Amino acid sequence: MYGNAYIEPDAKPVATIDEDPEKLAEFEARIARGEKIEPDDWMPAEYRRQVLRMIEQHAHSEIIGALPEGTWITRAPTLRRKLALIAKVQDEVGHGHLLYSAAETLGKTREAMINDLINGKSKYSNIFNYPAKSWADIAVIGFLVDAGAIVNQLANAKGSYGPYCRALERICYEESFHLKQGYDAFVALAVGTPAQRAMLQDALNRWWFPPMMHFFGPPDTISVHTEKLMRWKVKMARNEEMRQDFIEQYVPKIWELGMTLPDPALKRNEDGTWEYTQPDWDEFFRVINGDGPCNKERLAVRRYAEENGRWVREAMMNTAMKRMVPYA
């Protein structure tokens, strides 16, 4: 537990000493000067709640995000692809651990976070609630989902909460390699046989619309947290800015390989902005609130791992405890 009291993420913000106007002004001045906020520094309760919500959701996304790709490790088409995929999935789980550690600095234990995940109380990225049906899905995830993650994380790495920014910097280095392995697999299929191209096109169609268009979150008219998060430099770009950045960087790369995207409205305007069909945001909220194609399956796997891995964690803790008491 650090400086200020931890508040349940879904609890209403309470009026405490945290809202002291002088402290708040000093806190906001620090952020305006570009200083990092560290765990023992004073922070408003609402800042703590928001940063914790975001890091925790991000950590869960990495852990759950390992599952769709993980199901293809045993079915990778070559030894080289299998090795790369194993390393990539392992990295994603490592990102989850880094992020849980960053979230713990805000006062919530890892056990509490994992419990909230497996009980369905916490959210994680919409995109991992869709199935990976073929090897081409792995190419699309590695290329486009990792690209999307990089757009988001490069922006937020310049944010105000020190532990999160440092974790993101390291994560971005690794995501860049993931992107390369995804792009390499994507190109191999795009220049492959007609059957390989057809498999890739099918995967692209399914992941682009709506999952990838939902990935950066709803537009400003629907977004709940953007104003506050941007005021406190937790979030460094609006959802729509990130979506536009992603489209601008990656649509040309997809088109230059002769692949198509399942959106007839997709086009670049002269001012550099992109037009696209708005995805169904009601569907987005259904998916993130537990009613997507794979939510139940994903959480069931995590629950299974939690229950069946308990004896390993307990054995390791016992060993660690014995080592910590050398004269007992």
Ligand code: FAQ
């Ligand atoms: N999925 O008010 P906003 C990865 C929720 S990591 C699910 O706009 P905010 C690595 C939001 O929580 C991917 N929920 O929210 C990898 C809120 O609900 P709440 C994860 C979403 O926070 C690659 C409500 O909608 N990255 O891919 C999503 O200002 C490959 C209203 O939305 C992060 O978590 C969504 N897409 O902006 C792993 C990055 N979007 O909590 C394996 C950190 C919105 O009030 C393989 N997070 N919601 O009930 C962020 O940057 C922000 O939280 C946003 C959303 C931009 C995701």
